[in-house]
Amino acid sequence: MTFLDPASGSGNFLTETYISLRRLENEALKEQLGVEIVLGELDNPIQVSIGQFYGIEINDFAVTVAKTALWIAEAQMMAETENIVHMNLDFLPLKSYANIVEGNALTLDWTHVVPRDKVDYIMGNPPLGGYN
Numbered sequence: 251m252t253f254l255d256p257a258s259g260s261g262n263f264l265t266e267t268y269i270s271l272r273r274l275e276n277e278a279l280k281e282q283l284g285v286e287i288v289l290g291e292l293d294n295p296i297q298v299s300i301g302q303f304y305g306i307e308i309n310d311f312a313v314t315v316a317k318t319a320l321w322i323a324e325a326q327m328m329a330e331t332e333n334i335v336h337m338n339l340d341f342l343p344l345k346s347y348a349n350i351v352e353g354n355a356l357t358l359d360w361t362h363v364v365p366r367d368k369v370d371y372i373m374g375n376p377p378l379g380g381y382n
Contacts, residue, residue, distance in 0.1 A: 251302060254364055255374035256355035258305030261316025263374045264350075265323045271298045272327040279334050295335055300324050304364045305350040317348035 251271075255263050275298050300320045307313045332339055351363050360366075 251370040252364060252368050253303050253371045253373060254360065254369050255303075255305045256360060256372065257374050258307045258312075258316050258350055259309075259375075260312050261305060261307075261319045261348075261350060264303045264305055264316065265319045267373070268298065268300060268303055268320060269323050269327060272296075272323075272331075276327070276330055276334055279331065283335065294339070296328075296331060296339070300348050303349065304369075306353050306355040306358060306360070306363055307350060308352070308354050310352050313350050313352045316350045320348040320350075 253264065253267055255261075258264055275296065279295055300323075303320060305313075305316055307316060328339055349364070353363075
């Protein structure tokens with residue numbers, strides 16, 4: 251699944267969605283480990299990645315905050331997964347990319363951020379301009 255927040259601000263919708271999906275994934279891993287998976291068979295048990303999350307934000311500082319928030323969330327969720335599978339997972343150096351771009355979502359062609367056929371969900375609050 252791929253997610254786009256065209257007015258991502260500091261990335262809260264993207265970050266919370268990522269954390270929620272990773273927690274669901276961790277719950278599924280707990281169930282699998284209790285039933286059928288042998289730890290040696292797990293190369294990389296994580297299927298949800300911050301690379302699946304895209305955002306557009308007009309404010310350059312907010313873009314940096316959003317990317318950082320996703321990286322922090324990824325680190326936190328990686329630690330939770332390591333506790334479940336009882337193995338160290340390769341996280342550093344940062345290899346994943348937070349796809350938050352600086353731009354005006356009202357004028358930018360969103361397909362330059364993520365191809366239309368790759369987007370499963372568009373979320374977020376629209377940019378507000380007073381009473382308009």
